[in-house]
Amino acid sequence: MNFLKEEKFDIKEGIKLHLIKTELFKTNLSCVLMTVPLKKETVTSNALIPFLLRRGTANLKDQYEINKKLENLYGSNFDCGIDKSGDNQVIKFYMDGINDKFLLSKEDLLKQNLDLLFDIVFNPYLENGLFKQEFLEMEKNNLENVINGKIDDKDFYAFNDCLEKMYGKKGFGLYKYGYLEDLENITLESISKSYEDLISKSKIDIFISGEFDVDSVKDIVFNNENIVKLQGRNSDYIQMNPIEEVKEKVEKIAEYKEQLNVNQGKLILGLDVNYNKQDYRYVGLIYNAILGESANSKLFQNVREKAGLCYTARSSFIKQKKNIFIRCGIEIPNYQKAVDLIKVQLEDMKKGNFTEEDLENAKIFLISGIKSIEAEQDSGIVYYFGQELSGTSEELEQYIEKIKSVDKNTVLDLASKVEINTIYFLESKN
Amino acid sequence: MQIIENDKIKEKVFIKKLENGLTIMVIPKKSVDKKYIIWGVNYGSVDNHFLVNGEEVIVPDGIAHYLEHKMFEQRNGKNSLDVLTALGVDANAYTTNNYTAYLYECTDNFYEALDEFMDYVQNPYYTDENVEKERGIIEQEIMMYEDYPDWAMYMNAIKLMYHNNPIKIDIAGTKETIAKIGKEELYKVYNNFYVPENMAIVFCGDINEKEIFEELEKRIVIKANPNEVKRILADEPEDIVEKRKEISMDISMPIFTIAYKDKIHDNKEMIKRDLAIQIIIQIVMGTSSNLYKRLYEDGLIFSDFSYDYEFARNYAHVYMQGQTFEVEKVINEIKNEFDFFINQGISEEDFDRIKRKIYGDFVRAFNDVASIGNSFINKYFKGNNLFDYIEEFEALSKEYTEDVLKDVFKEDKKVISIVNPLENEEDVSE
Numbered sequence: 001m002n003f004l005k006e007e008k009f010d011i012k013e014g015i016k017l018h019l020i021k022t023e024l025f026k027t028n029l030s031c032v033l034m035t036v037p038l039k040k041e042t043v044t045s046n047a048l049i050p051f052l053l054r055r056g057t058a059n060l061k062d063q064y065e066i067n068k069k070l071e072n073l074y075g076s077n078f079d080c081g082i083d084k085s086g087d088n089q090v091i092k093f094y095m096d097g098i099n100d101k102f103l104l105s106k107e108d109l110l111k112q113n114l115d116l117l118f119d120i121v122f123n124p125y126l127e128n129g130l131f132k133q134e135f136l137e138m139e140k141n142n143l144e145n146v147i148n149g150k151i152d153d154k155d156f157y158a159f160n161d162c163l164e165k166m167y168g169k170k171g172f173g174l175y176k177y178g179y180l181e182d183l184e185n186i187t188l189e190s191i192s193k194s195y196e197d198l199i200s201k202s203k204i205d206i207f208i209s210g211e212f213d214v215d216s217v218k219d220i221v222f223n224n225e226n227i228v229k230l231q232g233r234n235s236d237y238i239q240m241n242p243i244e245e246v247k248e249k250v251e252k253i254a255e256y257k258e259q260l261n262v263n264q265g266k267l268i269l270g271l272d273v274n275y276n277k278q279d280y281r282y283v284g285l286i287y288n289a290i291l292g293e294s295a296n297s298k299l300f301q302n303v304r305e306k307a308g309l310c311y312t313a314r315s316s317f318i319k320q321k322k323n324i325f326i327r328c329g330i331e332i333p334n335y336q337k338a339v340d341l342i343k344v345q346l347e348d349m350k351k352g353n354f355t356e357e358d359l360e361n362a363k364i365f366l367i368s369g370i371k372s373i374e375a376e377q378d379s380g381i382v383y384y385f386g387q388e389l390s391g392t393s394e395e396l397e398q399y400i401e402k403i404k405s406v407d408k409n410t411v412l413d414l415a416s417k418v419e420i421n422t423i424y425f426l427e428s429k430n
Numbered sequence: 431m432q433i434i435e436n437d438k439i440k441e442k443v444f445i446k447k448l449e450n451g452l453t454i455m456v457i458p459k460k461s462v463d464k465k466y467i468i469w470g471v472n473y474g475s476v477d478n479h480f481l482v483n484g485e486e487v488i489v490p491d492g493i494a495h496y497l498e499h500k501m502f503e504q505r506n507g508k509n510s511l512d513v514l515t516a517l518g519v520d521a522n523a524y525t526t527n528n529y530t531a532y533l534y535e536c537t538d539n540f541y542e543a544l545d546e547f548m549d550y551v552q553n554p555y556y557t558d559e560n561v562e563k564e565r566g567i568i569e570q571e572i573m574m575y576e577d578y579p580d581w582a583m584y585m586n587a588i589k590l591m592y593h594n595n596p597i598k599i600d601i602a603g604t605k606e607t608i609a610k611i612g613k614e615e616l617y618k619v620y621n622n623f624y625v626p627e628n629m630a631i632v633f634c635g636d637i638n639e640k641e642i643f644e645e646l647e648k649r650i651v652i653k654a655n656p657n658e659v660k661r662i663l664a665d666e667p668e669d670i671v672e673k674r675k676e677i678s679m680d681i682s683m684p685i686f687t688i689a690y691k692d693k694i695h696d697n698k699e700m701i702k703r704d705l706a707i708q709i710i711i712q713i714v715m716g717t718s719s720n721l722y723k724r725l726y727e728d729g730l731i732f733s734d735f736s737y738d739y740e741f742a743r744n745y746a747h748v749y750m751q752g753q754t755f756e757v758e759k760v761i762n763e764i765k766n767e768f769d770f771f772i773n774q775g776i777s778e779e780d781f782d783r784i785k786r787k788i789y790g791d792f793v794r795a796f797n798d799v800a801s802i803g804n805s806f807i808n809k810y811f812k813g814n815n816l817f818d819y820i821e822e823f824e825a826l827s828k829e830y831t832e833d834v835l836k837d838v839f840k841e842d843k844k845v846i847s848i849v850n851p852l853e854n855e856e857d858v859s860e
Contacts, residue, residue, distance in 0.1 A: 024462050026439075026797050063726075067718040071783050075790030098793045102439060104786075134727075142732045148682040154577055261680035261852065263576045295515040305509075308566030311574055329574055357516075364518035371537040375464040376798065 013232030020209040028210030029096040034202035035237040044178025045194035050080035051139040056125030086240035086320030087171035122226035158266035162424035203235035240320035269326040270422040288317035289362035298345040349415040434817045444639040451627030456639040465635030466799035468533035470807040473623035476596040479662040490610040492603015495525040510550035528742035548649040556613040590845035591691040594664040625655040634799040676848040689749035697813040706834035721767040
C-alpha cells in the first residue's frame with residue numbers, strides 16, 4: 001500500500017497549496033477550488049463565472065486560442081465545474097497534462113499547464129475592466145440550457161427536486177447551477193462584481209498531483225504573477241459540524257409525488273441520521289454499506305435480487321448533512337410494494353437483523369474503497385479537499401483502522417437513530 | 431510468448447496464446463496496488479445466427495446479455511457476485527455488440543477472487559427458476575434504457591444505416607424477445623461460444639507476467655469446442671436504408687447524430703482509418719476548429735460534439751453527435767465544412783497539432799489499470815491493440831488522411847437521427 005501523502009503550504013491567509021506526489025500516473029493533475037457558502041443570492045452568478053472564464057484570458061483572447069494551446073500542450077485538458085459540499089458551493093477548475101518524461105522533446109509542460117490554469121482563473125479577458133458583453137450573453141444562454149437540462153436525466157432531476165423539498169431553496173437544498181429568475185437579472189456590472197467577490201473572499205485551495213520536484217513546483221506557484229496579486233482573506237465558508245448538529249424530530253413523514261414523462265418511476269427515501277458520537281462518520285458509512293451500497297447490501301439483495309422490483313437500488317450517505325438517500329428505479333405500479341419492502345429493511349437494521357458477516361462485508365467493501373483512493377488521480381484530491389473543508393487531518397491508514405474498529409452494537413445504536421424524513425416519487429403523467 | 435513495447439510511452443505488453451487457443455495479455459504496472467483482470471468472450475449481440483455442425487441456429491435477441499447476467503449463478507446456490515463482493519473486490523460484467531466481458535478490480539485478495547472468478551466463468555449453471563427470476567430485472571434494465579434519449583437516437587441511426595446487419599438489435603433485447611430465452615438456449619450459446627479459442631484474458635497490475643500466466647493456466651478447465659461452429663454474417667448491401675428519422679422525447683434541447691456507413695477492411699487498414707477519422711473530425715469540428723468557433727459565437731451550439739468510429743465483424747460506421755436548438759442549420763453547416771475540407775484539403779499546422787494531441791491521448795490511455803484492461807480487450811476482438819495504433823500513428827500521413835476524408839464522409843452514405851423535445855413544453859419548476 002503506497003498511501004498518499006500531501007504536503008500543505010500556506011500561500012496567504014485563506015489560500016493554500018496542496019502537493020500530492022505520486023508516481024502512479026502518466027499525467028499531472030492540477031486544480032483550483034474556490035469555496036463559498038451556498039446562498040440563493042449568489043448561487044447563480046457563481047455558477048456562471050466558470051463559463052465566462054473559459055471564454056478567454058488577457059493573453060489568449062478567445063476559447064479557440066485556449067483550445068489550440070491545449071492541443072499543442074500534448075492534448076492537455078481543461079475543465080471546470082460546480083459542486084456542493086454540505087452547505088457550500090465549490091467552483092472547480094482542473095488542468096491535466098501528460099508528465100514531462102513522456103514528451104517527444106524536452107520542455108516544461110507542468111509549468112505551462114499551471115501558467116495557463118492560473119491565467120484562465122485569475123486573469124480573464126476584460127474590456128474596460130468588465131467581461132465582454134458578447135461572452136456574457138452567450139454564457140447566460142448556456143447556463144440557461146444547463147438549468148433547463150435538469151430534466152434530461154430523470155434520476156438527477158428527481159434527486160435535486162427531493163433535496164429542494166427537504167431543505168427549501170437554501171443551503172444544501174439549492175440547485176448547484178442556480179435558477180432562471182436570478183440568471184435573468186445578471187448584468188455586466190453585477191457579474192464583474194460577483195467575480196471580484198469570489199476571487200477576493202472565497203477559500204482557495206490549489207492542488208497539484210503527479211510526479212514533480214516539490215521545491216520547483218512551489219516556486220512556480222508562489223511566483224506566478226496571478227497568485228502574487230491575490231490578497232489574503234478571512235473566508236466565510238461553512239465548516240460543517242455533523243457530530244454536534246441535532247436534527248429536528250420528524251413528526252410526520254413528508255410525502256411527495258411528482259409527474260414527468262418517465263417510463264420508469266424514480267423513488268427516493270431521505271433519511272435523517274441523528275447520531276452524535278465521535279465515531280459518527282465511520283458508523284454511518286458502515287450502516288449505509290450494509291443497507292444499500294454494494295451487491296451484498298439489504299437493498300440489492302432483497303429489493304432487487306429476491307423481489308425483482310428494480311434494476312438499481314442503492315443508498316448514499318451524505319455525512320455533512322446527516323442524511324442517507326435510498327434511490328430506486330421501479331415500475332410505477334410497484335410504488336407501495338417497494339416502499340413497504342424498503343421500510344422492512346430499515347426495521348431489520350433497527351432490530352439488528354444483520355449478521356457479523358454483513359458487518360465484515362461492509363468493512364471489506366469500505367476499506368477496499370479507501371485503498372483505491374490513491375488509484376484515481378482526482379480521488380486523492382477529493383479526499384484531501386474533504387479533509388480540508390471539515391478541518392480534519394486523518395491519514396488513510398487511520399481511516400482504515402477506525403472503520404475496522406466499529407462493532408455491531410455501535411451500528412445498532414446508530415440504526416435506532418435513523419428515521420425517514422421524506423418519501424419522494426417521480427412517476428409518469430398518465 | 432510475444433513482447434510488444436514502446437519506449438516513448440514506456441509501456442509494454444506480454445502476449446501468450448495457449449495451446450487450447452486462449453490468449454492471455456499482461457500489461458505490467460509497477461507500484462500500483464490496484465489490479466484489474468478482464469475476461470472477454472468473442473460473442474456479442476450481433477451473433478444471432480450460426481451453424482453448429484452444419485445445423486442452423488437462430489437465437490432470440492438479447493441472449494448474449496441475458497447470459498452475461500446469469501453467469502454469476504452457481505450450482506451450490508451461491509451467487510459469485512456476492513462472493514466476490516465479500517472479498518472486497520469490485521466485480522462487474524458487460525455485453526457489447528461483438529463481445530462479452532467479465533471483470534474485477536481489487537487491491538487485496540486477488541488470488542482468492544481469481545479462484546471464484548475463473549470458476550464462475552467456466553461453470554455455467556442455468557435452471558428454469560434462475561432464468562425466470564432474471565427476466566424481471568432485465569425488463570427493468572430495458573425500461574431504464576428507454577428513458578435515455580441518447581440511446582434512442584443512437585439506435586435509430588444504426589437502423590437507418592443497416593438493412594440486415596444484426597448490429598440493429600438492441601443489446602438487451604426487448605421484453606418480447608427475452609421471453610423466449612430459456613436454459614436450453616443459454617446452454618447452446620455457452621457450449622458453442624464460451625470456448626478457449628474465442629477467449630482472451632487481460633491482466634493489468636503489479637504482478638510478474640510469468641506468475642500470472644502460470645496462475646491463469648492452471649485454473650483453466652474448459653476445453654476446445656468439439657463442435658464445428660460457423661457464424662453466419664448477414665448479407666448487407668453497401669447502401670443505407672433511409673436518410674433520416676426524427677422522434678420526440680421529454681428533453682430540453684434537440685440532439686442529433688450524423689452517421690456515415692463505412693465498410694470493414696483488413697486489420698491494419700482499420701487502425702489507420704480509425705486514426706485518420708479521429709484526426710479529421712477534430713480538425714473539421716473539434717474545439718479548435720473554425721466551425722466550432724462560428725457555431726458557438728452564433729449561439730447555435732453550447733458544447734463540444736462527441737464522436738466515435740465503431741467497427742467489428744462485418745460492420746463499420748462513424749458517428750458525430752451534438753445538441754442544438756437549430757438542428758437543420760447546424761447539420762447544414764457541418765455538411766458545408768466537410769465539403770470545404772474535402773475540396774481544400776487539411777493544413778500542415780492543423781494536422782501536426784492534432785497529432786500532438788493524439789500522442790498525448792495515447793500516453794493517457796495507460797493512466798489507469800481499468801482503462802488499459804478495457805482497451806486491450808476491446809481492441810483484441812477487433813484484431814489489434816494499442817501498440818499497433820501507436821506504431822501506425824507515427825507513420826500516418828496527411829495525404830492518407832485526406833484520402834479517408836473523401837472515402838468515408840460521403841453524402842450517399844450519410845444518415846441523420848434526431849430527437850426533439852415534446853410538443854407541449856413542461857412547466858419545469860426549479
